Amino acid sequence: MANRLAFVITLFCGLAVGSSRTKLFSVQSQNGMATALAPSARDGICASIIEPNDYICEEHTVTTEDGYILSLQRIPVGRSGGTRGKRPPVLLQHGLLMDGITWLLLPPDQSLAFLLADNGFDVWIANTRGTRYSRGHVSLSPDDPAYWDWTWDELVAYDLPATFQYVHDQAGQNLHYVGHSLGTLMALAAFSKSQLVSSLRSAALLCPIAYVGQMSSPLARNAANNFLAEALHWLGLNEFDPRGEGVVKLLKIICNKPGVDCTDLLTSFTGQNCCLNSSIVDVFLSHEPQSTATKNMIHISQMIRGGTIEMYDYDDEEKNREHYGETSPPAYNMTSIPNDLPLFLSYGGADALSDMNDVQLLLDSLEDREGDKVVKQYRADYAHADYVMSANAKQDVYDPLIAFFRLQ
Numbered sequence: 395m396a397n398r399l400a401f402v403i404t405l406f407c408g409l410a411v412g413s414s415r416t417k418l419f420s421v422q423s424q425n426g427m428a429t430a431l432a433p434s435a436r437d438g439i440c441a442s443i444i445e446p447n448d449y450i451c452e453e454h455t456v457t458t459e460d461g462y463i464l465s466l467q468r469i470p471v472g473r474s475g476g477t478r479g480k481r482p483p484v485l486l487q488h489g490l491l492m493d494g495i496t497w498l499l500l501p502p503d504q505s506l507a508f509l510l511a512d513n514g515f516d517v518w519i520a521n522t523r524g525t526r527y528s529r530g531h532v533s534l535s536p537d538d539p540a541y542w543d544w545t546w547d548e549l550v551a552y553d554l555p556a557t558f559q560y561v562h563d564q565a566g567q568n569l570h571y572v573g574h575s576l577g578t579l580m581a582l583a584a585f586s587k588s589q590l591v592s593s594l595r596s597a598a599l600l601c602p603i604a605y606v607g608q609m610s611s612p613l614a615r616n617a618a619n620n621f622l623a624e625a626l627h628w629l630g631l632n633e634f635d636p637r638g639e640g641v642v643k644l645l646k647i648i649c650n651k652p653g654v655d656c657t658d659l660l661t662s663f664t665g666q667n668c669c670l671n672s673s674i675v676d677v678f679l680s681h682e683p684q685s686t687a688t689k690n691m692i693h694i695s696q697m698i699r700g701g702t703i704e705m706y707d708y709d710d711e712e713k714n715r716e717h718y719g720e721t722s723p724p725a726y727n728m729t730s731i732p733n734d735l736p737l738f739l740s741y742g743g744a745d746a747l748s749d750m751n752d753v754q755l756l757l758d759s760l761e762d763r764e765g766d767k768v769v770k771q772y773r774a775d776y777a778h779a780d781y782v783m784s785a786n787a788k789q790d791v792y793d794p795l796i797a798f799f800r801l802q
Contacts, residue, residue: 443495444467454564456556462531462552473502489578491636491686492683493684496782506795539630554581568594582731583726586730587726597737599738605701618699633685665744705725731759739753
Protein backbone atom coordinates (compact mmCIF):
# COMPACT_ATOMS: atom_id res chain seq x y z
CA MET A 395 0.00 0.00 0.00
CA ALA A 396 2.83 2.39 0.85
CA ASN A 397 4.50 1.77 -2.50
CA ARG A 398 1.23 2.38 -4.31
CA LEU A 399 0.66 5.64 -2.42
CA ALA A 400 4.20 6.77 -3.22
CA PHE A 401 3.57 6.11 -6.89
CA VAL A 402 0.29 8.06 -6.80
CA ILE A 403 2.11 11.05 -5.29
CA THR A 404 4.82 10.80 -7.97
CA LEU A 405 2.18 10.55 -10.69
CA PHE A 406 0.27 13.50 -9.29
CA CYS A 407 3.42 15.62 -9.42
CA GLY A 408 4.09 14.45 -12.96
CA LEU A 409 0.58 15.33 -14.10
CA ALA A 410 0.67 18.64 -12.33
CA VAL A 411 3.99 20.02 -13.53
CA GLY A 412 5.01 17.77 -16.45
CA SER A 413 8.61 17.07 -17.28
CA SER A 414 10.97 18.95 -19.55
CA ARG A 415 12.81 15.68 -20.23
CA THR A 416 9.72 13.98 -21.68
CA LYS A 417 9.42 13.88 -25.44
CA LEU A 418 6.08 14.87 -26.93
CA PHE A 419 3.68 11.96 -27.24
CA SER A 420 2.92 10.96 -30.82
CA VAL A 421 1.92 7.97 -32.86
CA GLN A 422 4.04 6.96 -35.83
CA SER A 423 2.42 5.57 -38.94
CA GLN A 424 4.43 3.29 -41.20
CA ASN A 425 5.67 6.18 -43.31
CA GLY A 426 7.29 7.61 -40.20
CA MET A 427 5.03 10.64 -39.99
CA ALA A 428 3.43 11.56 -36.68
CA THR A 429 -0.37 11.66 -36.79
CA ALA A 430 -2.37 13.97 -34.54
CA LEU A 431 -5.07 12.53 -32.28
CA ALA A 432 -7.83 14.77 -33.66
CA PRO A 433 -11.50 13.76 -33.67
CA SER A 434 -13.51 13.74 -36.88
CA ALA A 435 -15.38 16.96 -37.55
CA ARG A 436 -18.37 15.14 -39.05
CA ASP A 437 -20.97 13.56 -36.82
CA GLY A 438 -23.02 10.37 -37.09
CA ILE A 439 -21.65 7.06 -38.35
CA CYS A 440 -24.35 6.64 -41.00
CA ALA A 441 -23.93 10.14 -42.42
CA SER A 442 -20.15 10.32 -42.17
CA ILE A 443 -19.03 6.85 -43.26
CA ILE A 444 -21.70 4.40 -44.39
CA GLU A 445 -23.97 6.47 -46.64
CA PRO A 446 -21.07 8.14 -48.53
CA ASN A 447 -20.08 4.61 -49.60
CA ASP A 448 -23.53 4.12 -51.20
CA TYR A 449 -25.02 1.86 -48.52
CA ILE A 450 -28.42 2.36 -46.90
CA CYS A 451 -27.97 3.07 -43.20
CA GLU A 452 -30.32 3.53 -40.27
CA GLU A 453 -29.48 5.17 -36.94
CA HIS A 454 -31.08 3.49 -33.92
CA THR A 455 -30.87 3.97 -30.17
CA VAL A 456 -31.51 1.59 -27.31
CA THR A 457 -31.71 2.39 -23.59
CA THR A 458 -30.14 -0.02 -21.12
CA GLU A 459 -31.83 -1.09 -17.92
CA ASP A 460 -29.46 1.17 -15.96
CA GLY A 461 -30.24 4.22 -18.11
CA TYR A 462 -27.48 4.50 -20.75
CA ILE A 463 -28.63 5.46 -24.25
CA LEU A 464 -26.64 3.52 -26.84
CA SER A 465 -26.24 4.16 -30.54
CA LEU A 466 -26.73 1.38 -33.10
CA GLN A 467 -26.26 1.55 -36.86
CA ARG A 468 -28.06 -0.81 -39.22
CA ILE A 469 -27.04 -1.68 -42.78
CA PRO A 470 -30.15 -3.62 -43.87
CA VAL A 471 -29.03 -4.51 -47.41
CA GLY A 472 -25.87 -4.55 -49.50
CA ARG A 473 -24.72 -1.89 -51.91
CA SER A 474 -26.56 -3.58 -54.79
CA GLY A 475 -29.80 -3.59 -52.83
CA GLY A 476 -31.94 -6.63 -52.08
CA THR A 477 -34.90 -7.71 -49.99
CA ARG A 478 -35.11 -6.55 -46.40
CA GLY A 479 -36.40 -8.57 -43.50
CA LYS A 480 -35.34 -12.11 -44.32
CA ARG A 481 -31.60 -11.63 -44.00
CA PRO A 482 -29.92 -13.19 -40.94
CA PRO A 483 -28.91 -10.42 -38.53
CA VAL A 484 -25.31 -9.95 -37.35
CA LEU A 485 -24.35 -7.81 -34.36
CA LEU A 486 -20.81 -6.38 -34.44
CA GLN A 487 -19.28 -5.46 -31.06
CA HIS A 488 -16.06 -3.45 -30.90
CA GLY A 489 -13.29 -3.65 -28.31
CA LEU A 490 -11.73 -1.46 -25.64
CA LEU A 491 -11.03 2.21 -26.49
CA MET A 492 -12.84 1.75 -29.81
CA ASP A 493 -16.37 2.25 -31.16
CA GLY A 494 -18.47 0.92 -34.02
CA ILE A 495 -16.24 2.56 -36.61
CA THR A 496 -13.90 -0.38 -35.89
CA TRP A 497 -15.80 -2.34 -38.54
CA LEU A 498 -15.67 0.43 -41.16
CA LEU A 499 -12.02 1.49 -41.16
CA LEU A 500 -11.07 -0.40 -44.33
CA PRO A 501 -12.40 0.31 -47.85
CA PRO A 502 -15.91 -1.06 -48.57
CA ASP A 503 -14.61 -4.15 -50.35
CA GLN A 504 -12.49 -4.99 -47.28
CA SER A 505 -14.45 -3.82 -44.20
CA LEU A 506 -16.33 -6.58 -42.39
CA ALA A 507 -19.56 -4.59 -41.93
CA PHE A 508 -19.83 -3.87 -45.66
CA LEU A 509 -18.77 -7.38 -46.65
CA LEU A 510 -21.46 -8.92 -44.45
CA ALA A 511 -24.10 -6.62 -45.94
CA ASP A 512 -23.00 -7.50 -49.48
CA ASN A 513 -23.12 -11.20 -48.58
CA GLY A 514 -26.77 -11.18 -47.57
CA PHE A 515 -26.67 -10.30 -43.86
CA ASP A 516 -28.61 -7.67 -41.92
CA VAL A 517 -25.76 -5.80 -40.20
CA TRP A 518 -26.02 -4.08 -36.81
CA ILE A 519 -23.12 -2.10 -35.34
CA ALA A 520 -22.95 -1.57 -31.56
CA ASN A 521 -21.37 1.36 -29.68
CA THR A 522 -20.83 0.85 -25.95
CA ARG A 523 -21.50 3.45 -23.27
CA GLY A 524 -19.06 6.33 -23.03
CA THR A 525 -17.99 6.26 -26.69
CA ARG A 526 -18.64 9.24 -28.94
CA TYR A 527 -22.08 8.20 -30.17
CA SER A 528 -23.29 6.55 -26.94
CA ARG A 529 -22.83 9.28 -24.33
CA GLY A 530 -26.51 9.72 -23.51
CA HIS A 531 -28.21 8.77 -20.25
CA VAL A 532 -31.74 9.20 -18.93
CA SER A 533 -30.55 11.31 -15.98
CA LEU A 534 -26.73 11.62 -15.92
CA SER A 535 -24.26 13.72 -17.88
CA PRO A 536 -20.77 12.50 -18.83
CA ASP A 537 -19.59 15.32 -16.56
CA ASP A 538 -21.07 13.46 -13.57
CA PRO A 539 -18.69 11.02 -11.84
CA ALA A 540 -21.61 8.59 -11.48
CA TYR A 541 -21.86 8.33 -15.27
CA TRP A 542 -18.47 6.57 -15.30
CA ASP A 543 -19.17 4.23 -12.37
CA TRP A 544 -18.99 1.00 -14.38
CA THR A 545 -16.69 -1.69 -15.76
CA TRP A 546 -17.12 -4.39 -18.38
CA ASP A 547 -19.29 -6.19 -15.79
CA GLU A 548 -21.99 -3.64 -16.63
CA LEU A 549 -21.37 -4.04 -20.36
CA VAL A 550 -22.11 -7.75 -19.85
CA ALA A 551 -25.09 -7.16 -17.58
CA TYR A 552 -26.73 -4.24 -19.42
CA ASP A 553 -25.26 -3.10 -22.75
CA LEU A 554 -25.01 -6.48 -24.43
CA PRO A 555 -28.47 -7.73 -23.38
CA ALA A 556 -30.08 -4.45 -24.48
CA THR A 557 -28.50 -4.50 -27.93
CA PHE A 558 -29.12 -8.24 -28.36
CA GLN A 559 -32.79 -7.88 -27.47
CA TYR A 560 -33.26 -4.85 -29.69
CA VAL A 561 -31.67 -6.48 -32.75
CA HIS A 562 -33.61 -9.70 -32.12
CA ASP A 563 -36.90 -7.81 -31.87
CA GLN A 564 -36.22 -5.64 -34.92
CA ALA A 565 -35.04 -8.53 -37.10
CA GLY A 566 -37.56 -11.05 -35.78
CA GLN A 567 -35.03 -13.87 -35.71
CA ASN A 568 -31.92 -15.11 -33.88
CA LEU A 569 -28.64 -13.41 -34.64
CA HIS A 570 -24.97 -14.03 -35.29
CA TYR A 571 -22.41 -12.16 -33.21
CA VAL A 572 -18.93 -10.85 -33.99
CA GLY A 573 -16.72 -9.49 -31.22
CA HIS A 574 -13.21 -8.07 -31.29
CA SER A 575 -11.02 -7.96 -28.18
CA LEU A 576 -13.14 -6.69 -25.25
CA GLY A 577 -16.17 -7.48 -27.41
CA THR A 578 -15.21 -11.15 -27.08
CA LEU A 579 -14.82 -10.93 -23.29
CA MET A 580 -18.28 -9.39 -22.97
CA ALA A 581 -19.76 -12.24 -24.97
CA LEU A 582 -17.82 -15.04 -23.27
CA ALA A 583 -18.78 -13.73 -19.83
CA ALA A 584 -22.45 -13.60 -20.82
CA PHE A 585 -22.35 -17.05 -22.46
CA SER A 586 -20.71 -18.49 -19.33
CA LYS A 587 -23.88 -17.55 -17.47
CA SER A 588 -26.04 -19.01 -20.28
CA GLN A 589 -27.22 -15.49 -21.09
CA LEU A 590 -28.14 -14.42 -24.65
CA VAL A 591 -27.61 -17.91 -26.08
CA SER A 592 -31.33 -18.52 -26.63
CA SER A 593 -31.38 -15.72 -29.23
CA LEU A 594 -27.99 -16.56 -30.77
CA ARG A 595 -27.15 -18.56 -33.89
CA SER A 596 -23.36 -18.45 -33.55
CA ALA A 597 -20.49 -16.23 -32.42
CA ALA A 598 -17.22 -15.24 -34.07
CA LEU A 599 -14.53 -14.11 -31.62
CA LEU A 600 -11.58 -12.19 -33.08
CA CYS A 601 -8.59 -11.80 -30.75
CA PRO A 602 -10.48 -13.60 -27.97
CA ILE A 603 -9.95 -12.07 -24.54
CA ALA A 604 -10.72 -14.11 -21.44
CA TYR A 605 -7.54 -14.83 -19.52
CA VAL A 606 -5.02 -11.97 -19.77
CA GLY A 607 -2.45 -12.92 -17.13
CA GLN A 608 0.19 -13.61 -19.78
CA MET A 609 -0.46 -10.43 -21.79
CA SER A 610 2.89 -9.39 -23.29
CA SER A 611 2.10 -5.78 -24.25
CA PRO A 612 4.77 -3.73 -22.43
CA LEU A 613 2.50 -0.70 -22.33
CA ALA A 614 -0.52 -2.52 -20.88
CA ARG A 615 1.46 -4.69 -18.47
CA ASN A 616 3.50 -1.76 -17.14
CA ALA A 617 0.33 0.26 -16.56
CA ALA A 618 -1.34 -2.66 -14.75
CA ASN A 619 1.64 -3.59 -12.58
CA ASN A 620 2.12 0.01 -11.48
CA PHE A 621 -1.57 0.57 -10.64
CA LEU A 622 -1.73 3.52 -13.06
CA ALA A 623 -5.50 3.32 -13.61
CA GLU A 624 -6.00 3.26 -9.84
CA ALA A 625 -3.83 6.37 -9.59
CA LEU A 626 -5.89 8.22 -12.18
CA HIS A 627 -9.10 7.25 -10.38
CA TRP A 628 -7.66 8.43 -7.08
CA LEU A 629 -6.87 11.76 -8.74
CA GLY A 630 -10.50 12.14 -9.81
CA LEU A 631 -10.21 11.16 -13.49
CA ASN A 632 -13.36 9.07 -13.83
CA GLU A 633 -13.36 9.17 -17.62
CA PHE A 634 -10.36 7.47 -19.24
CA ASP A 635 -10.03 9.61 -22.37
CA PRO A 636 -7.00 8.56 -24.45
CA ARG A 637 -7.11 11.97 -26.13
CA GLY A 638 -7.33 13.86 -22.84
CA GLU A 639 -4.45 15.78 -21.30
CA GLY A 640 -4.26 13.63 -18.17
CA VAL A 641 -3.97 10.32 -20.03
CA VAL A 642 -1.52 11.74 -22.58
CA LYS A 643 0.72 12.89 -19.73
CA LEU A 644 0.36 9.47 -18.13
CA LEU A 645 1.46 7.83 -21.39
CA LYS A 646 4.55 10.05 -21.39
CA ILE A 647 5.44 8.71 -17.94
CA ILE A 648 4.96 5.08 -19.06
CA CYS A 649 6.89 5.60 -22.28
CA ASN A 650 9.91 6.91 -20.35
CA LYS A 651 10.13 3.74 -18.26
CA PRO A 652 12.91 1.22 -19.01
CA GLY A 653 11.88 -1.47 -21.47
CA VAL A 654 8.96 0.49 -22.92
CA ASP A 655 9.55 1.92 -26.42
CA CYS A 656 6.63 4.07 -27.55
CA THR A 657 8.17 5.27 -30.81
CA ASP A 658 5.38 3.33 -32.50
CA LEU A 659 2.64 3.47 -29.88
CA LEU A 660 0.27 1.15 -31.73
CA THR A 661 2.91 -1.61 -31.85
CA SER A 662 3.85 -1.01 -28.21
CA PHE A 663 0.24 -1.63 -27.27
CA THR A 664 -0.99 -4.29 -29.72
CA GLY A 665 2.12 -6.16 -30.90
CA GLN A 666 3.78 -6.00 -34.32
CA ASN A 667 0.91 -5.90 -36.80
CA CYS A 668 1.84 -7.54 -40.08
CA CYS A 669 -0.37 -5.89 -42.62
CA LEU A 670 -1.24 -2.28 -41.85
CA ASN A 671 -0.43 0.51 -44.25
CA SER A 672 0.10 4.13 -43.30
CA SER A 673 -3.18 5.28 -44.82
CA ILE A 674 -5.25 2.94 -42.64
CA VAL A 675 -3.38 4.11 -39.54
CA ASP A 676 -4.30 7.68 -40.49
CA VAL A 677 -7.96 6.66 -40.90
CA PHE A 678 -7.87 4.93 -37.51
CA LEU A 679 -6.44 7.99 -35.76
CA SER A 680 -9.04 10.29 -37.31
CA HIS A 681 -11.76 8.36 -35.43
CA GLU A 682 -10.16 6.46 -32.56
CA PRO A 683 -9.30 5.91 -29.72
CA GLN A 684 -12.45 6.40 -27.67
CA SER A 685 -13.17 6.93 -23.99
CA THR A 686 -13.98 4.31 -21.40
CA ALA A 687 -14.42 4.41 -17.62
CA THR A 688 -11.23 4.58 -15.58
CA LYS A 689 -12.91 2.01 -13.33
CA ASN A 690 -13.07 -0.29 -16.35
CA MET A 691 -9.32 0.12 -16.86
CA ILE A 692 -8.83 -0.80 -13.19
CA HIS A 693 -10.88 -3.96 -13.69
CA ILE A 694 -8.80 -5.02 -16.68
CA SER A 695 -5.61 -4.25 -14.74
CA GLN A 696 -6.84 -6.54 -11.95
CA MET A 697 -7.25 -9.33 -14.51
CA ILE A 698 -3.73 -8.80 -15.88
CA ARG A 699 -2.19 -8.87 -12.39
CA GLY A 700 -4.24 -11.82 -11.16
CA GLY A 701 -4.62 -13.92 -14.29
CA THR A 702 -8.28 -14.45 -13.42
CA ILE A 703 -11.69 -13.76 -15.00
CA GLU A 704 -13.56 -12.27 -12.07
CA MET A 705 -15.95 -9.45 -11.48
CA TYR A 706 -14.59 -6.10 -10.31
CA ASP A 707 -12.70 -6.32 -7.01
CA TYR A 708 -13.50 -3.40 -4.68
CA ASP A 709 -10.32 -4.21 -2.75
CA ASP A 710 -12.37 -4.25 0.42
CA GLU A 711 -14.10 -7.32 1.83
CA GLU A 712 -17.11 -5.40 3.12
CA LYS A 713 -17.64 -3.58 -0.20
CA ASN A 714 -17.36 -6.87 -2.06
CA ARG A 715 -19.88 -8.40 0.32
CA GLU A 716 -22.19 -5.43 -0.26
CA HIS A 717 -22.08 -5.92 -4.04
CA TYR A 718 -21.75 -9.69 -4.35
CA GLY A 719 -22.82 -11.19 -1.04
CA GLU A 720 -19.32 -12.58 -0.51
CA THR A 721 -15.91 -11.20 0.37
CA SER A 722 -14.31 -11.96 -3.01
CA PRO A 723 -15.61 -11.13 -6.50
CA PRO A 724 -17.33 -14.03 -8.27
CA ALA A 725 -15.58 -15.65 -11.24
CA TYR A 726 -16.88 -16.10 -14.77
CA ASN A 727 -16.50 -19.81 -15.50
CA MET A 728 -15.58 -20.42 -19.15
CA THR A 729 -16.30 -24.14 -18.85
CA SER A 730 -19.97 -23.23 -18.31
CA ILE A 731 -20.39 -21.95 -21.87
CA PRO A 732 -23.03 -24.20 -23.49
CA ASN A 733 -21.44 -27.03 -25.47
CA ASP A 734 -23.80 -26.71 -28.42
CA LEU A 735 -23.04 -23.02 -29.12
CA PRO A 736 -21.19 -22.70 -32.48
CA LEU A 737 -18.01 -20.65 -32.05
CA PHE A 738 -15.44 -19.33 -34.53
CA LEU A 739 -12.23 -18.20 -32.78
CA SER A 740 -9.37 -16.50 -34.64
CA TYR A 741 -6.18 -15.42 -32.88
CA GLY A 742 -2.72 -14.19 -33.87
CA GLY A 743 0.78 -15.27 -32.95
CA ALA A 744 2.05 -11.68 -32.78
CA ASP A 745 -0.82 -10.35 -30.65
CA ALA A 746 0.50 -8.72 -27.46
CA LEU A 747 -2.97 -8.20 -25.94
CA SER A 748 -4.74 -11.45 -26.77
CA ASP A 749 -1.60 -13.48 -26.13
CA MET A 750 -1.69 -16.96 -27.67
CA ASN A 751 -0.79 -18.54 -24.30
CA ASP A 752 -3.83 -16.90 -22.72
CA VAL A 753 -5.96 -17.92 -25.70
CA GLN A 754 -4.78 -21.51 -25.19
CA LEU A 755 -6.15 -21.42 -21.64
CA LEU A 756 -9.51 -20.42 -23.09
CA LEU A 757 -9.34 -23.12 -25.74
CA ASP A 758 -8.51 -25.68 -23.05
CA SER A 759 -11.66 -24.71 -21.20
CA LEU A 760 -13.67 -25.33 -24.38
CA GLU A 761 -12.02 -28.65 -25.28
CA ASP A 762 -14.99 -30.84 -24.35
CA ARG A 763 -17.22 -29.20 -26.95
CA GLU A 764 -18.60 -31.06 -29.94
CA GLY A 765 -15.99 -31.06 -32.73
CA ASP A 766 -18.15 -29.36 -35.35
CA LYS A 767 -19.20 -26.59 -32.95
CA VAL A 768 -15.79 -24.90 -32.66
CA VAL A 769 -13.67 -23.57 -35.52
CA LYS A 770 -10.19 -22.41 -34.45
CA GLN A 771 -8.08 -20.25 -36.74
CA TYR A 772 -4.49 -19.29 -35.94
CA ARG A 773 -2.67 -16.57 -37.90
CA ALA A 774 1.00 -16.65 -36.92
CA ASP A 775 1.77 -13.20 -38.34
CA TYR A 776 -1.32 -11.35 -37.07
CA ALA A 777 -1.38 -8.95 -34.12
CA HIS A 778 -4.32 -7.23 -32.44
CA ALA A 779 -5.07 -4.46 -34.94
CA ASP A 780 -4.66 -6.69 -38.00
CA TYR A 781 -8.07 -8.20 -37.31
CA VAL A 782 -9.85 -4.92 -38.01
CA MET A 783 -7.31 -2.97 -40.09
CA SER A 784 -5.25 -5.46 -42.12
CA ALA A 785 -5.26 -5.11 -45.89
CA ASN A 786 -5.37 -8.93 -45.98
CA ALA A 787 -8.11 -9.45 -43.39
CA LYS A 788 -10.82 -10.14 -45.99
CA GLN A 789 -9.21 -13.25 -47.43
CA ASP A 790 -7.41 -14.29 -44.24
CA VAL A 791 -10.23 -13.92 -41.69
CA TYR A 792 -13.48 -12.45 -42.99
CA ASP A 793 -14.13 -14.88 -45.85
CA PRO A 794 -13.72 -17.91 -43.52
CA LEU A 795 -15.88 -16.16 -40.91
CA ILE A 796 -18.69 -15.55 -43.41
CA ALA A 797 -18.43 -19.16 -44.60
CA PHE A 798 -18.78 -20.28 -40.97
CA PHE A 799 -21.94 -18.15 -40.51
CA ARG A 800 -23.49 -19.64 -43.65
CA LEU A 801 -23.18 -23.13 -42.14
CA GLN A 802 -25.09 -22.21 -38.97
